Amino acid sequence: MNPLAFEDNEVLFGADPEERIVAVEPVGDNAMRVFHRKERRVEADDRTFTPFLIIQDEGLMKGFKRPYRLERLSGANDYRFLILLEGWEDCQRGKAHMQKKSGEPPSSHQAPYLYISDPVHQFLLLTGKTLFKGLDFKDLHRLALDIETACAPGYEFSNPTREEDRIISIALMDNQRYSEVLFGRDMDEEEILVSLGDRISRIDPDVIEGHNIFNFDLEYILERARRHGITLGWGRDGSVPQIRRSRFTVAERIIDYNRMDIFGRHVVDTMFLLQYYDVTARELESYGLKSAAQHFGLAEEERTYIEGKDIQWHYDHKPEMLKKYNIEDVKETLALSALIGYPFFLQARMFPYSYQNIFVRGNATKINALFLREYLRQRTSVPKSKGGSEFEGGYTDIFVTGVVQDVVHCDVASLYPSLMLSYELRPAGDILDVFPKLLEDLRAFRLDAKERALKAKSPHERDYYQGVQQTFKILINSFYGYLGTELHHFSDPKVAAEVTRYGRETIHQMLDWLRKEGATPVEIDTDGVYFVPPPSVKTEAQAKALVQRLSDTLPEGIEVSMDGRYRAMFSYKKKNYALLDDKGNVVIKGSALRSRGMEKYLRGFLSSMIELLLKGNGAEVEDLLKGYMEKIERHEIGVTWFAKTEALRESPDTYKQKVQSRKRNPSALYELAIASRRDYRAGDQLSYYVTGHKKNVRAYENCKLASSYDPANPDENIAFYRDKLLSLYEKFGEFLPPRK
Numbered sequence: 001m002n003p004l005a006f007e008d009n010e011v012l013f014g015a016d017p018e019e020r021i022v023a024v025e026p027v028g029d030n031a032m033r034v035f036h037r038k039e040r041r042v043e044a045d046d047r048t049f050t051p052f053l054i055i056q057d058e059g060l061m062k063g064f065k066r067p068y069r070l071e072r073l074s075g076a077n078d079y080r081f082l083i084l085l086e087g088w089e090d091c092q093r094g095k096a097h098m099q100k101k102s103g104e105p106p107s108s109h110q111a112p113y114l115y116i117s118d119p120v121h122q123f124l125l126l127t128g129k130t131l132f133k134g135l136d137f138k139d140l141h142r143l144a145l146d147i148e149t150a151c152a153p154g155y156e157f158s159n160p161t162r163e164e165d166r167i168i169s170i171a172l173m174d175n176q177r178y179s180e181v182l183f184g185r186d187m188d189e190e191e192i193l194v195s196l197g198d199r200i201s202r203i204d205p206d207v208i209e210g211h212n213i214f215n216f217d218l219e220y221i222l223e224r225a226r227r228h229g230i231t232l233g234w235g236r237d238g239s240v241p242q243i244r245r246s247r248f249t250v251a252e253r254i255i256d257y258n259r260m261d262i263f264g265r266h267v268v269d270t271m272f273l274l275q276y277y278d279v280t281a282r283e284l285e286s287y288g289l290k291s292a293a294q295h296f297g298l299a300e301e302e303r304t305y306i307e308g309k310d311i312q313w314h315y316d317h318k319p320e321m322l323k324k325y326n327i328e329d330v331k332e333t334l335a336l337s338a339l340i341g342y343p344f345f346l347q348a349r350m351f352p353y354s355y356q357n358i359f360v361r362g363n364a365t366k367i368n369a370l371f372l373r374e375y376l377r378q379r380t381s382v383p384k385s386k387g388g389s390e391f392e393g394g395y396t397d398i399f400v401t402g403v404v405q406d407v408v409h410c411d412v413a414s415l416y417p418s419l420m421l422s423y424e425l426r427p428a429g430d431i432l433d434v435f436p437k438l439l440e441d442l443r444a445f446r447l448d449a450k451e452r453a454l455k456a457k458s459p460h461e462r463d464y465y466q467g468v469q470q471t472f473k474i475l476i477n478s479f480y481g482y483l484g485t486e487l488h489h490f491s492d493p494k495v496a497a498e499v500t501r502y503g504r505e506t507i508h509q510m511l512d513w514l515r516k517e518g519a520t521p522v523e524i525d526t527d528g529v530y531f532v533p534p535p536s537v538k539t540e541a542q543a544k545a546l547v548q549r550l551s552d553t554l555p556e557g558i559e560v561s562m563d564g565r566y567r568a569m570f571s572y573k574k575k576n577y578a579l580l581d582d583k584g585n586v587v588i589k590g591s592a593l594r595s596r597g598m599e600k601y602l603r604g605f606l607s608s609m610i611e612l613l614l615k616g617n618g619a620e621v622e623d624l625l626k627g628y629m630e631k632i633e634r635h636e637i638g639v640t641w642f643a644k645t646e647a648l649r650e651s652p653d654t655y656k657q658k659v660q661s662r663k664r665n666p667s668a669l670y671e672l673a674i675a676s677r678r679d680y681r682a683g684d685q686l687s688y689y690v691t692g693h694k695k696n697v698r699a700y701e702n703c704k705l706a707s708s709y710d711p712a713n714p715d716e717n718i719a720f721y722r723d724k725l726l727s728l729y730e731k732f733g734e735f736l737p738p739r740k
Contacts, residue, residue: 009437009441010128010374010377011370011374011434011437011438012350012370012437012438012441012442013130013133013349013350014124014128014129014130014350014352014373015128015377016127016128016129016130017133018129018133019133019134019135020036020037020038020132020133020134020135021034021035021036021129021130021131021132021133022035022036022037022042022131022132022135022140022206023035023131023206023236023264023265023266023354023355024120024123024124024129024131024354025120025236025263025264026049026088026119026120026123027046029087029088029089030048030049030050030051030086030087030088031046031047031048031049032046032047032048032049032119032120032123033045033046033047033237033264034046034047034129035236035264037135037139037140037141037206040176041204042204042206042236042264044236044264047123049087049088049119049122049123050084050085050086050126051084051085051087051088051090051091051119051122052082052083052084052085052091052122052126052376053082053083053085053091053094053095053098053113053114053115054073054079054081054082054083054113054114054382055079055080055081055083055098055112055113055114056078056079056080056081056112056113057080057081057112058070058072058081060098060101060102060112060113061083061097063097063101064093064094064097066085066086066090066093066094067085067086067090068083068084068085068086068090068094069083069084070082070083070084071084071379073375073379073380073381073382074378074379074380074381075380075381075431076381076431077380077381077382077383077429077431078381078382078383078384079113079114079381079382079383079384079489080381082376082379088119091115091119091122094115095113095115098111098112098113098115099111109384109385109486109487110384114382114489118357120353120354121352121353121357121369124352124353124373125352125369125372125373125376126376128352128373128377129352130348130349130350130351130352131348131349131354131355132345132348132349132355133349137338137341137342137345138175140175140206140207140345141174141175141176141203141204141205141206141207142174142175142205142206142207142208142209142268142334142337143172143173143174143200143203143205143207143208143209144171144172144173144174144208144209144210144330144331144333144334144337145170145171145172145196145208145209145210145213145217145330146170146171146210146211146217146326146329146330146333147167147169147170147171147216147217147220147221148167148168148169148170148171148311148315148322148325148326149165149166149167149168149220149311150164150165150166150167150168150184150311150312150315151165151311151312152164152165157676157677157678158220159677159678159679160219160220160223160224160227161223166184166189166224167184167189167192167193167220167221167224168183168184168189168311168312168315169181169182169183169184169315169322169323169326170182170192170196170326171323171326171327171329171330172196172199172203172330173327173330173331173334174203174205174334175334175338178203179327179330179331180199181323181326181327182195182196182199183319183323184315185315185319189224189228190228190230193221193224193225193228193230193232194230196221197230197232197233197234200234201233201234204236205265206265206266207265207266207267207268207355208262208265208266208267208268209267209268209269209270209333209334209337210269210270210330210333211269211270211271211289211329211333211336212269212271212289213267213268213269213270214257214258214259214260214267214269215257215258215684218241218258218260218267219258222241222243234262234265235262235263235264235265236263236264236265237263237264239263241260241261241262242260242261242262243258243259243260243261244258244259245257245258245259246258246259246360247682248359248360248361248362249362250272250275250276250279251275251279253275253647253649254649254682255272255275255682256651256682257269261356266354266355266356267356268337268341268355268356268359269359270289270292270333270336270337270341271287271289272359272360273336273337273340273341273344273359274287274292274336274340275287276340276344276359276471277340277470277471279470279474283295284596286596286645286685287685289329289332289333289336290305290332292332292336293332293335293336296336296339296340296460296463297459297460297463298332298335298336298339299332300328303328304321304324304325304328305325306321306322306325307707308707309707339460339463339464340463340464342464342468343468343471343472344358344359344471346468347366347471347475350370351366351369351370352369352373353366353369363474363475363478363481363482364478364481364482364485364487364488365487365488366475367438367475367478367479367482367488368482368488368489368490370434370438371430371434371435371489371490372489374432374434375432375434378432380431380432382429382489383427383428383429383489383490384489385485385486385487385488385489385491386428386429386486386491386492386493391484391493391496391497391500392497392500392501392504393500394416394500394503394504394526394527395503395504395507395508395524395526396524396525396526396574396575397523397524397574398522398523398524398571398573398574399520399521399522399523400520400521400522400523400571401571401572401573401735402570402571402734402735403568403569403570403571403613403614403616403618403735404522404532404568404569404570404571405532405567405568406532406533406565406566406567406568407522407530407531407532407565407566407568407569407579408530408531408532408533408543408546408547408562408564408565408566409528409529409530409562409563409564409565409566409579410510410528410529410531410547410550410560410561410562410563411525411527411528411529411560411561411563412506412527412528412554412558412559412560413447413559413560413561414443414446414447414473414476414477414527415503415506415526415527415558416477416479416480416499416500416503416527417439417442417443417476417477417479417480418443418557418558418559419499419502419503419506419558420435420436420439420479420480420499421436421439421440421443421557422555422556422557422558423498423502424436425495425498425499425502426492426495427483427490427491427492427495428492428494428495429489429490429492430490435479435490438479439476439479442472442475442476442479443476445472446469446472446473446475446476447469449465449468449469449472450465450469450473452465452469453465453466453468453469480496480499480500481496483495483496483499484496503526503527506554506558507524507526507527507529509553509554510529510550510554510560511524511529513550513553514529514531514550517534517546518534518535518536519531519532519533519534519546520532522569522571523571523574523577525575528563530569530571530577533546534546540565543562543565544562547560547561547562564579564581565582566579566580566581566582567580567581567582567614568580568614568615568616569614570610570613570614570735572590572592572593572732573590573592575589575590576589576590576591576592576593577589577590577593578593578610578614579614580611580614580615584615586607586610586611586614588607588610593606593610594606594607596645597644597646599641599642599643599644599721599724600640600641600642600643601628601632601637601641601642601721601725602724602725602728604641605624605625605628605725605728605729606728608624609621609624609729609732612624613735613736618735618736618737619737621729621736621737622736622737622739625725625726625729628725629722629725629726632718632721632722632725633718633722635714635716635718638711639689639706639709639711639714639716640687640706642689642690642716642721643687643688643689643706644669644687644688644689645685645686645687646669646685646686647682647684647685648669648670648673648680648682648684648685648686649682650682651680651682652670652673652674652680655667655670655674656670656674666698666700667700668688668690668699668700668703669686669688670700671700671703672686672688672703672704672705673686676705686705687705687706687707688703688704688705688706689703689704689706689709689716689717690702690703690716690717690720690721691703691704691715691716691717692717692720693717693718693719694717694719694720695717695719695720695722695723697717697720702717
């Protein structure tokens with residue numbers, strides 16, 4: 001079955017069928033340059049661009065001196081008039097006119113006008129065009145880039161503003177069999193940078209990729225180019241990249257970065273891909289390239305690894321090894337992007353944004369764009385946001401704690417989307433019924449990808465479809481979240497409250513039925529139930545039959561399926577549990593049991609302890625504890641197992657101001673960032689460990705970067721780390737046999 005079989009849906013993919021568009025860029029005041037991929041070359045032509053505003057009352061245009069065309073939109077929603085202007089400059093003047101006349105800025109929910117600040121977004125909205133139609137992901141010409149840098153003696157991190165520091169190697173690899181290392185022993189830094197520009201121009205990629213490319217590689221290249229007076233004419237028109245500070249949100253994390261826009265190309269940071277992937281997976285140890293490549297099985301057996309502090313030594317003594325290390329970085333970057341980047345490629349076919357912007361726009365914003373595009377196509381009026389409000393959420397509960405044997409998990413496939421479709425719930429302003437049409441197709445795609453993941457014949461194929469289905473699960477679940485927002489035009493908190501009410505009723509109905517059948521519910525996780533089946537259910541087939549009978553009791557369109565059967569379950573607290581399958585594999589869910597905020601040695605101990613409990617070997621946990629304690633005492637646990645890796649949630653300057661004004665407590669993470677003299681920003685990560693000799697120490701006064709650890713002179717705080725381990729052990733005391 002073709003996963004894109006519903007691509008002819010104009011609401012979801014845009015009404016304009018034009019294919020093979022790889023980029024759209026503004027040129028002049030009233031034109032857009034549209035780039036098409038023709039096999040191995042790219043052609044471009046210019047199209048007329050008609051900017052627009054949408055306004056509430058035609059009287060708002062009184063006094064506006066520039067030419068425009070007014071179209072009345074059908075329907076009784078708030079924004080009833082479309083204003084078509086002759087150029088982008090006139091659009092800016094129109095926005096200023098509206099703001100002055102109404103006293104409301106464009107961002108205000110009360111503004112009587114709708115202004116969109118991105119001209120490419122405006123063009124795609126009004127034309128119904130999207131990128132990449134008629135292209136496979138492999139057709140996109142992608143070039144990965146990675147740099148290695150020198151660092152002056154006495155400093156921990158290379159700094160592009162320091163004269164002695166410099167780029168010593170740039171690895172390049174595309175998805176069309178080109179690879180090269182521009183190396184500092186073959187040419188000086190200025191030649192490396194000039195050669196890089198030459199390669200980008202000659203290779204002509206649609207996408208430039210890298211891992212942490214925005215906040216390291218590109219920033220470093222730009223600064224060194226400035227020092228040499230080199231113009232980086234990387235654009236498809238020979239223009240220089242445009243740089244600005246930007247930020248976006250992934251789940252609860254706000255990420256600051258140096259955005260780079262290159263005319264006719266897109267820049268993709270694979271670190272962003274990992275963070276999106278892990279929103280639901282919650283399985284990555286870190287967002288580093290090497291760790292991710294190992295996690296996904298992308299790292300080759302003979303992969304070369306070099307610590308950052310050893311880069312200079314390898315450059316001086318083993319240059320070929322450094323070249324190999326550098327080229328393997330870009331090889332893994334390309335592989336990682338191919339594995340988990342496909343959902344975003346697909347989204348670029350749907351949403352009226354540039355490919356680069358797909359990665360930094362929130363799901364609710366994307367959904368809103370689909371509404372706007374369809375309402376513009378049908379020349380239908382657009383509502384104002386109804387504003388957010390508090391309402392009761394989904395039902396979660398826990399009925400049994402500890403280890404439970406023979407557990408079945410059943411869940412409602414896409415509960416909230418299914419409820420919205422079954423009960424025909426949609427926002428009041430959606431007079432064209434766009435909401436259910438979009439939801440139906442996106443749900444179908446997600447369930448198709450989920451089925452393909454289950455049937456995958458290789459781990460690589462499984463991870464690929466798992467990444468697709470996770471992304472689209474988030475997207476379709478965002479339809480519910482979209483309803484409750486206060487930012488978007490078709491939000492409707494009353495309908496969102498109805499969705500959660502039906503959700504709670506459905507789960508309660510499932511619980512009541514299971515109990516009547518003699519089953520014992522263990523835990524509820526919003527859209528599913530873990531339960532111990534009645535004694536009469538002994539086989540897999542009988543368990544599936546039980547779940548099917550449960551499904552048959554629910555309203556049409558609400559389907560329950562058996563998601564798994566497990567030998568044992570460790571139920572700890574809501575949304576925190578571990579499962580043991582028939583093959584002996586253990587799956588741990590929940591931040592309380594596998595939080596990345598917990599040091600690796602604690603996660604390792606906890607994972608081993610839970611596995612012992614699940615397998616009925618709880619008596620061995622105390623020996624496990626003693627073994628860990630002894631290893632800590634003898635310095636047999638590496639610093640990477642003690643170190644905490646954390647992301648800066650605000651800039652170091654903001655941190656200092658808050659500490660000085662007593663608005664927050666001092667933090668080891670920020671104190672080390674400041675002491676390092678590196679230009680850290682929100683979103684950057686550091687690894688550090690605690691030093692000293694007493695268990696009760698202030699970490700921010702007794703800490704070091706993990707990269708400075710000397711195994712020959714270990715200085716980790718043994719008392720501190722032993723105490724943390726003992727505290728964790730005691731936290732689970734009620735589930736363990738009494739200590740000897």
